[in-house]
Amino acid sequence: MLQTLYDKLWDSHVVRTEPDGTALIYIDRHLVHEVTSPQAFEGLKLANRKPWRMDSVVATADHNTPTTDWDKGIQDPISRLQVETLDANMREHVPKVYFPFLDHRQGIVHVIGPEQGATLPGMTVVCGDSHTSTHGAFGCLAHGIGTSEVEHVLATQCLVQKKMKNMLVEVNGQLGRGVTAKDVALAVIGKIGTAGGTGYAIEFGGQAIRGLTMEGRMTLCNMAIEAGARAGMIAVDDVTIDFLKGRTFAPKGEMWDRAVKYWRTLKSDDHAPFDLVVQLDAGEISPQVTWGTSPEMVMAVDARVPDPEKERDEVRREGMERALVYMGLEPNTPATGIKVDKVFIGSCTNSRIEDLRAAAQVVKGRSVASNIALAMVVPGSGPIKEQAEKEGLDRIFTDAGFEWRQPGCSMCLAMNNDRLEPRERCASTSNRNFEGRQGAGGRTHLVSPAMAAGAAIAGHFVDVRSEF
Amino acid sequence: MEKFTNMESVVAQLDRGNVDTDAIIPKQFLKSIKRSGFGANLFDAWRFLDHGEPGIDASTRQLNPDFVLNQSRYEGASILLARKNFGCGSSREHAAWALSDYGFKAVIAPSFGDIFFNNSLKNGLLPIRLADSEVDRLFHDCEAFPGFRLKVDLEQQTVSYLDGSHVFRFDIDPFRKHCLLNGLDEIGLTLRHADAIRAYEEKHKTEQPWLFS
Numbered sequence: 001m002l003q004t005l006y007d008k009l010w011d012s013h014v015v016r017t018e019p020d021g022t023a024l025i026y027i028d029r030h031l032v033h034e035v036t037s038p039q040a041f042e043g044l045k046l047a048n049r050k051p052w053r054m055d056s057v058v059a060t061a062d063h064n065t066p067t068t069d070w071d072k073g074i075q076d077p078i079s080r081l082q083v084e085t086l087d088a089n090m091r092e093h094v095p096k097v098y099f100p101f102l103d104h105r106q107g108i109v110h111v112i113g114p115e116q117g118a119t120l121p122g123m124t125v126v127c128g129d130s131h132t133s134t135h136g137a138f139g140c141l142a143h144g145i146g147t148s149e150v151e152h153v154l155a156t157q158c159l160v161q162k163k164m165k166n167m168l169v170e171v172n173g174q175l176g177r178g179v180t181a182k183d184v185a186l187a188v189i190g191k192i193g194t195a196g197g198t199g200y201a202i203e204f205g206g207q208a209i210r211g212l213t214m215e216g217r218m219t220l221c222n223m224a225i226e227a228g229a230r231a232g233m234i235a236v237d238d239v240t241i242d243f244l245k246g247r248t249f250a251p252k253g254e255m256w257d258r259a260v261k262y263w264r265t266l267k268s269d270d271h272a273p274f275d276l277v278v279q280l281d282a283g284e285i286s287p288q289v290t291w292g293t294s295p296e297m298v299m300a301v302d303a304r305v306p307d308p309e310k311e312r313d314e315v316r317r318e319g320m321e322r323a324l325v326y327m328g329l330e331p332n333t334p335a336t337g338i339k340v341d342k343v344f345i346g347s348c349t350n351s352r353i354e355d356l357r358a359a360a361q362v363v364k365g366r367s368v369a370s371n372i373a374l375a376m377v378v379p380g381s382g383p384i385k386e387q388a389e390k391e392g393l394d395r396i397f398t399d400a401g402f403e404w405r406q407p408g409c410s411m412c413l414a415m416n417n418d419r420l421e422p423r424e425r426c427a428s429t430s431n432r433n434f435e436g437r438q439g440a441g442g443r444t445h446l447v448s449p450a451m452a453a454g455a456a457i458a459g460h461f462v463d464v465r466s467e468f
Numbered sequence: 469m470e471k472f473t474n475m476e477s478v479v480a481q482l483d484r485g486n487v488d489t490d491a492i493i494p495k496q497f498l499k500s501i502k503r504s505g506f507g508a509n510l511f512d513a514w515r516f517l518d519h520g521e522p523g524i525d526a527s528t529r530q531l532n533p534d535f536v537l538n539q540s541r542y543e544g545a546s547i548l549l550a551r552k553n554f555g556c557g558s559s560r561e562h563a564a565w566a567l568s569d570y571g572f573k574a575v576i577a578p579s580f581g582d583i584f585f586n587n588s589l590k591n592g593l594l595p596i597r598l599a600d601s602e603v604d605r606l607f608h609d610c611e612a613f614p615g616f617r618l619k620v621d622l623e624q625q626t627v628s629y630l631d632g633s634h635v636f637r638f639d640i641d642p643f644r645k646h647c648l649l650n651g652l653d654e655i656g657l658t659l660r661h662a663d664a665i666r667a668y669e670e671k672h673k674t675e676q677p678w679l680f681s
Binding site: 130147228294316 | 485
């Protein structure tokens with residue numbers, strides 16, 4: 001029978017299936033961070049249970065960690081307790097590897113997994129974080145779980161799951177200059193909506209996807225959850241294999257050859273049936289800017305903020321009106337007419353070396369506009385920061401007036417001190433423009449790294465294709 | 469988990485689509501290492517006019533009189549009526565904990581975020597998917613009739629008007645239903661298959677040994 005990549009990943013991890021289709025799925029890699037794990041470890045302790053296989057666990061502290069003044073430690077006592085709780089849990093139950101706060105390899109959990117070769121093709125990967133879909137870029141079945149499921153995986157190495165449906169998002173043709181994986185992700189969400197992928201595992205395919213680097217593929221799969229799909233994935237090819245070769249936890253020697261042979265089977269069979277196929281023409285995708293409070297509220301940079309009066313669906317119209325009030329925007333304002341106050345380049349979506357290079361290319365030799373209160377770059381991990389510094393990217397940013405920070409989740413969700421003040425408007429390379437996401441009352445516009453850099457230089461959104 | 473029993477309650481309605489888990493429980497409250505106490509900050513940015521932080525006594529806060537949950541007609545509601553894609557976004561189980569801690573036992577919507585849906589089921593909070601037209605009717609009646617109540621029968625998988633004039637059926641996986649009705653600990657159930665897990669693990673190790681090195 002012809003199988004999709006998702007079918008193959010699912011089948012190879014089924015431990016047993018109940019008559020109603022509910023299955024027990026084995027988990028190969030469990031990523032753990034400080035926010036969604038303390039209650040899970042406490043639950044284990046209360047039930048007098050032991051973790052099943054701690055060598056499947058890769059852990060780090062990322063959500064709460066500060067991006068400045070590391071020598072002063074974590075100032076907020078509640079955040080500090082949460083990070084210390086993870087430290088204590090990792091001392092009691094020793095994982096495969098733990099990158100604590102201040103470790104030079106510490107970083108955003110979805111950045112360090114692939115970076116260390118701890119995310120490998122064919123794996124099932126879970127984490128108490130919805131952006132776990134990122135790891136699907138490696139031909140993995142990867143998705144976010146809640147804390148009860150974190151506890152379940154710790155205790156049993158399995159998850160109770162119902163199989164999802166298959167969706168293929170095919171992006172044909174070639175992306176134009178200045179158009180990135182982030183723009184593809186936002187264009188897909190604009191097309192199918194934030195609930196479009198609910199109940200599906202999405203496979204991204206087509207010429208434009210094959211042409212993406214691993215960094216780009218991670219950006220795209222990262223945003224699958226913003227389309228409602230818990231899992232996004234991309235077939236394994238030479239790009240995947242070249243990226244992984246030589247990474248710390250990737251197999252070596254004869255084992256590597258054996259693994260690669262298997263990994264090359266991790267693609268959908270020709271003509272495998274999908275429940276839904278969505279097609280986009282890469283050539284028609286422009287750089288994207290969100291205008292509202294849901295990632296589906298998105299427009300091309302050469303477009304205008306939509307007018308709710310033209311929306312016929314009442315619930316949608318009210319949603320648009322509410323979003324425009326929150327965002328402080330008028331209908332029909334051109335995207336390039338929107339001024340920003342802050343710029344954030346970072347997050348598990350866009351904080352990898354390629355993202356920093358793309359932003360630096362725009363910034364080089366220029367200065368941050370005078371109306372920008374803060375422009376910051378937060379690398380995804382210690383090694384990315386070191387690499388960027390080796391390439392001189394940090395100087396390009398700081399010379400232009402950007403702040404160059406320590407790695408972490410930072411202003412993507414503003415659990416640490418990096419946040420927007422009420423009514424502040426931000427060009428952000430993160431993944432969610434929800435109300436209050438980057439700080440209570442803050443206004444987020446999701447864009448690519450190059451677009452965020454362009455907004456920092458111009459003080460408002462610009463079309464990076466023509467301006468830089 | 470407590471057993472889910474048949475219930476009848478006033479219905480509170482939240483008439484907006486794509487209510488995300490950041491809205492249900494804002495990030496500053498995720499710093500807690502406990503499972504309880506999140507109800508005080510449910511929908512914090514909408515329920516209160518002032519900014520909430522962990523540790524602030526809720527009784528000193530300024531309520532937003534316009535927010536539905538602050539209106540007396542919805543007091544004591546254990547059923548929340550919502551629009552499509554409720555609970556989208558972040559995987560934080562704190563969202564389910566907050567709704568449950570506040571007193572909700574069921575949420576009715578045309579669709580839910582997948583992760584939130586799962587999280588709810590593990591906390592005795594029943595997410596009920598009904599058709600758009602059925603949800604539209606419920607919103608209409610909830611608005612039109614102060615004190616509007618519904619009955620939820622999980623055994624029968626129905627949501628019904630007290631006078632029996634409307635009965636809506638909903639789907640739920642038999643396994644999830646069984647766990648909810650009996651208040652079962654899923655980990656305990658899975659561990660009954662520990663031998664099958666170990667057998668799978670041995671086979672998996674032979675086929676892909678690099679996953680275990």
